[in-house]
Amino acid sequence: MGKSQKKRSMRRHNPMRVPDSHLEKGLASASTSSSKTEAILPIIQKMESADAGERKWACVAVSNLIYNDPSTRRLLQGKNIVGVLINRLSDGEEEVVVEAAGALRNLCIDGGYDICAEMYNKNIIAPLQTFIPKISDTLSQFLESPKNAPEGAQKVVYEFADNVITILWCLSETSNKALNAVNQLALIPFLMSFLASRDQLPVTTVTSAAQCLYVLTDDNQPAIDDVRANLGYAPTLLEIAKSFSGPADPKGKSPAAEERTITLRVLACGILRNVSPLPPPSAAALVDLEKEVLLPVLGPVASSVSLLEASDAVQAIIQRQTEEPHIEKSPGKGVPKSDHRTPEEQELERIEARLRAVQLALEILTGVCATLPDPEAGEEADNNDDEVEVDGEQDDDAMDDGEDAPMAQEDAAPNGTSAPSSASSFLPTLLQPLLSLIQPTPLSFAPPNASSPHSPPGNSGFASPDVTAPQSPQ
Template identity: 65%
Template sequence: MGKSQKKRQMRRHNPMRVPDSHLPKGLDSASASSSKREAILPIMQKACFRMESPDAAERKWACVAVSNFIQNDPSTRRLLQGKNIVGSLVNRLSDSDEEVVVEAAGSLRNLCIDGGYDICAEMYNKRILSPLKAFIPKISSTLSQYLENPKTAPDNAQKLVYEFADNIITILWCLSETSNKALDAINQIGLVPFLMSFLGSKDKLPLSTITSAAQCLYVFTDDNPPVSGELRSNGEYTACLLAIVRGNEETRKPNGKGKDVSDDRETTLRVLCTGILRNVAPIPPPSIAAMVDIDTELILPALLPVISSASLPEISQRVQELIAQEEAVPEMEKLSLKGAPKSDHKSPAELELELLERRLRTVQLAVEILTGVSATLPDPEPEAEEVGEAQDVIVLTGVGLLDEMDEDGDDEAENTDEEVEMETQPQKAAAPSALPSIIEPLLALTQLTPLSFPPTAGAASPHPPTTSALSAIHTCALECLNNIFLSLASPAQLQTRGFTSDADREAGPKIWDAVWRALSAVGTDVESAGQERRRDMWYIGVGVLWGVAILWKGILVPQVEQANVLIQLCAAASDPAVKVKCIGTLECLAQHPESIDGNRMISQFLVSLLGQPAAVPTEPLLQAASALIDIYSDETVPYDIVFRQGGYLRSLTTAVELVRKVVRGIDRKRERELRRRGEEVRDNLVAFIEYRRALRL
């Protein structure tokens, strides 16, 4: 059963603010408005021409104009790329005029965030790191002077230092996500002292800049040993991060109401620092952070209030109201770039929209961290497997984090085996009743709003940044639930955990209905361009359903409509892992004792899979054979009549040779675990047939 967690060989966090597929196609989308098209083209041409002007004011104007054009408009970005706008802006980083440099950095920052991997790769190839690297000591020196004697700072210090530093840091963060080559080059710069200097001066610097430094550190310490090791080994750094996470506890609000910009940035900063500490854990002495259990003492207290207080429907409603306000502003007024425009000139509605987006991104970040905490499977690294090191199994429940060691144990543990057993058993017994306290807020985050996805008709979202953030939260929440339920449904957990109350038994159907309600609202149009997140919702959501079905096997009643959807998804999915999840979920539903018709419907589908060896991949085929064995392992259940009436013994006997052939085709070296699994299913199938024959039913 697959858990959602980061893999080293994959791209890291996606820096794109909004996927291009969520956005209107630039000038093409404006074809109905000739005035808009006619207004954009001349200004774009003028901006590209003025980028090389000998007049600094003209060059500054051009940088600002480009910045205004590129945001959330992929086609316009591509038109500008065709005019080598990236190269021109990189050149402007060496401009003789400081204000031009600042504006160029701002435009490049916006390109990084809104343009994604391709533009970041182009910047790297055009050697943007050279000027960026030169800026680091200059910013540090100027910053130190201002911190030591603030009165020496000129009036435009914030513009030329703080905002500029923010832009440079954000560019470096985005570039590090582009490729391992870019990350390795950035590692050589040695940014940890530079970034930590902002966090260390938290009370003297703008929160926006500090938050950008924390965001950069969070990304750099994620599965990046050179940086995480440097930060982990410095006690002052980890103590600083710990102080930020624990700071201002008395002023924290229990809900999201009445918060201002400062409150939101403080929350974002605290969440980021929590993530950084988890990235670098375990922290060695003598740091004070070495004495803290990061998961139980920091992550839950800091992050659960963040996800619990978020009301996605309220935010969605407010965004729609603000959009209506913006639409009332004349279009030409928005496009006017006369004089020397300011890139930060935004209406009150635009500023509030940015605030709401930032709140959503903070919630997304919090859920991502919780998803990592709740992942129980280690990265499949051969070296760890060969050494045989014990791996922590972290199960997230309402009572906290249950830290349990695997079978190998921990030879250096101070507690005796008896003490550990006494401590963990009460925790395991209490877990089912405590589940709602963590699961309910996650389930709430899976429920869709009117802005959660782009319209299925192919139109653009009314506000792409909000749609991008909402859809990311929905999928992250499902990933976290996926990890939680599949962790609780592991064989080791199931041996010790039972349902001891009616509330425990009733929780399963309620959770099942909530997840199904979210998936039903997603719809079935998941293959169209721009609907990738809808597909992700289904692919991840069926894993959640599987975990819930395992935990409440025999309690959940199979519904014909739901079973049909799972069967259709299994048939349509191209990913074998999704097919396996569908089959596993159906297997559990089929084991409701009194649901004979539901059992028949599901088992007929499973038997049909064994008759399509060419059409069914190896893993789903093995899962189907294993499912039939488990469903009919007890001949006393009421639905066993389906096995006898359907002649399934004959069907399974015919399938034995097929299964043997499939298992022989699995490479022992390249797919060792799958080969082991296949041999186990093959042997179980032969033994099951012998057992059923002996019953003579």
């Protein structure tokens, strides 16, 4: 009998956030430690302005102000910024709605469980629910007639979809109440549509959809049943995991496109494992999931990086930034600063994306290891077989059952739940990579009371986060 996998007592939130546990509690301490206190009130006032341009500016300014700055985020929370932004999701101007969703998405990543819980309590689900069919309809039109859709309009819709999906992903990892509310939205067909059309969509948006799906299918029976019920979903996930070449990366602008492609394959493996065993008559049910998919994909990913080399590269980039600081031209009064990243920031994002892919692969492999049988169980079974053979007094039916047992084990093997031999033989090859990954590096222990040298990817603008999360959530 296999080991029972221990489930997490609390769902994992997207880990991409600036740690703020070292800060003192309370608005007074936040006001003292924040350098942007004077900017808070004008932003709150412009949120309610009659001018749509000012409302849009205020939403963008929120993302800029919380950039690697938990003190300012706490000040904004004290001014009910979450409630104000949720109200802006019902704004009459589409640009304001898009920017408000982006600000809320960044707050989800930056604030963790507490701010996601506040969003849920202030009924963010209601406006998000109205966006899902609108996004689906618009994407369908773009995919059917891409030449008739301006590139700028497509970019806005893809980014907006990314923001909405990421918020739902983070909410799903907040509490059981929030997860149940997300389940009521019946998101599985919506999310799978992005994966099915991956060749025509940006890699960031597709990866966010996969991340949200991974989180929703993690020990969540309603979502698992929805995936199993559609015979077309499992083949799509298998295709992504086994032979996926990468979704669209318009003009090759994404510095972490390759890393996101790897992450997407890993996420597909995780989703498949979450929903296994797949029921017949799906052809995917005949696939030995561990032997043919999980181990061949996840093993190379887990051994694909050297933490010491990554640490040295990060330190070199940070040193270069210190010696040659990037000076950005002022965009002018009343205009939010650009969210364009420097080459150094893009390289840091690429390294972080690869490390998060490794982290996710290890998480899934841990689940595989947790369900392997105990050696003692196998020895006990062998002893029982010997006793049956020596006794020789069982009736014919019992003997027939014994003869059929090996065949039953073979039949159970395709789903990777009862035939551990392939996993058992493969896992020793991971020993050396795992030993290297547990070795601390100079960046393993951040100095106390210091802010992160690299803010979470996508903490301004619309760039999609990588695993794992909101950041996760998964």
